[in-house]
Amino acid sequence: DTGVSQDPRHKITKRGQNVTFRCDPISEHNRLYWYRQTLGQGPEFLTYFQNEAQLEKSRLLSDRFSAERPKGSFSTLEIQRTEQGDSAMYLCASSRTSGNNEQFFGPGTRLTVL
Amino acid sequence: QKEVEQDPGPLSVPEGAIVSLNCTYSNSAFQYFMWYRQYSRKGPELLMYTYSSGNKEDGRFTAQVDKSSKYISLFIRDSQPSDSATYLCAPSGGSYIPTFGRGTSLIVHP
Numbered sequence: 001d002t003g004v005s006q007d008p009r010h011k012i013t014k015r016g017q018n019v020t021f022r023c024d025p026i027s028e029h030n031r032l033y034w035y036r037q038t039l040g041q042g043p044e045f046l047t048y049f050q051n052e053a054q055l056e057k058s059r060l061l062s063d064r065f066s067a068e069r070p071k072g073s074f075s076t077l078e079i080q081r082t083e084q085g086d087s088a089m090y091l092c093a094s095s096r097t098s099g100n101n102e103q104f105f106g107p108g109t110r111l112t113v114l
Numbered sequence: 115q116k117e118v119e120q121d122p123g124p125l126s127v128p129e130g131a132i133v134s135l136n137c138t139y140s141n142s143a144f145q146y147f148m149w150y151r152q153y154s155r156k157g158p159e160l161l162m163y164t165y166s167s168g169n170k171e172d173g174r175f176t177a178q179v180d181k182s183s184k185y186i187s188l189f190i191r192d193s194q195p196s197d198s199a200t201y202l203c204a205p206s207g208g209s210y211i212p213t214f215g216r217g218t219s220l221i222v223h224p
Contacts, residue, residue, distance in 0.1 A: 004157070033211070040122060042202050042214030043158065056209070091157055101146075101210035105157030 002026075004106035006092050012112045013082055020078045021109045025094030032075050033103060034067055035091040036060070043091055049075060050097065082113045117141050120203055120215035127222055133190040135218050137203035140184065144205035147179045148212055149188045152200045158214075161201075162188065193222045 005024045013019050025032045030051050035043035046065070047057045051072040061067075064082075069075040079086055089110050093103040118139045127133055135149075146165055150158035162177040164170045170177045178187040186203050200219050204212035 040216060042118075042120075042204070042216050044214070045211050048211065056211070093157070095210075102160050102163065103212070105159065107155075107157050 004092055004094050004104050006090075006106040006109050008109055009107060010110045010112075012114065014114050015082060015084060017082055018078065018080045019082060019111065020076055021090055021092075021111075022074060022076050023092030023094075023106060024074045025092070026104055027073075029094035029096055029104070030072065031095045031097060031101070032069055033093040033095075034075070034077050035093065037089040037091055037108070038087075046077075079111075082111075084113050087111055087113045115140060116215075117213050118203060118205060118215040120218050122216055122218060124219040124221050127193055127220070129193060129195060129222055129224050131193050131222070133193050133197070133220060133222075135188040135190075135201050135203075135220070137186040137215050138184055139186065139203075139205050139213075141205070141207065141213070142184075143207040144213075145208070146206045146210065146212075147177065147186050148204040148206070149175075149177055149186075150202040150204055150214075152202060152217065154199075158202055190220075193220075195222050195224055198222050 033048040034046040037043040049069040064080045089108040093105045095103045149162040152158040167181045174191045176189040200217040202217040203215045206212040
């Protein structure tokens with residue numbers, strides 16, 4: 001069990017550029033979640049997948065955001081035409097469907113939009 | 115009003131003190147109650163999980179839920195400097211997707 005990994009750990013981009021983040025969940029976990037966290041706030045839910053199916057999306061997820069999990073393993077989160085307000089930590093978590101659905105979080109990708 | 119409210123702190127205590135961290139929520143549908151600990155520049159990690167009202171103890175940590183008053187508490191006994199972190203309460207309903215509070219920053223000084 002190597003834990004949840006995220007890549008890159010840090011990303012600095014200019015406003016208007018597109019960015020893509022990757023998350024590799026714990027291998028036997030079939031649920032994968034994306035959250036956004038800004039300074040001084042708790043994580044805010046964005047979307048989650050069960051296997052390759054995207055089952056729920058938050059109203060926070062504007063049309064500029066898209067997430068995929070093509071083979072039910074790793075996932076990508078893309079932000080198009082980034083805005084300064086997109087600057088945040090993007091966290092990925094994974095869990096099993098059984099039990100208490102304990103979510104294991106990755107270290108996050110810190111995005112800075114200049 | 116946010117669904118989950120937490121005092122952001124910081125709460126500063128001496129080593130060995132008993133710490134009480136609290137959280138209130140407004141959604142009656144919440145039935146699973148979690149506490150996460152988050153160290154600086156790290157992802158949150160699950161500390162305690164409770165279903166419905168009652169107490170749950172795990173080592174130095176005790177989680178308490180009072181659904182009638184929508185009040186959640188986490189107690190830390192014999193606090194250590196390594197407990198210095200942000201503590202996030204995170205209740206959830208049937209979807210199991212937690213709604214996080216903003217977290218309380220705890221500082222335990224030697």
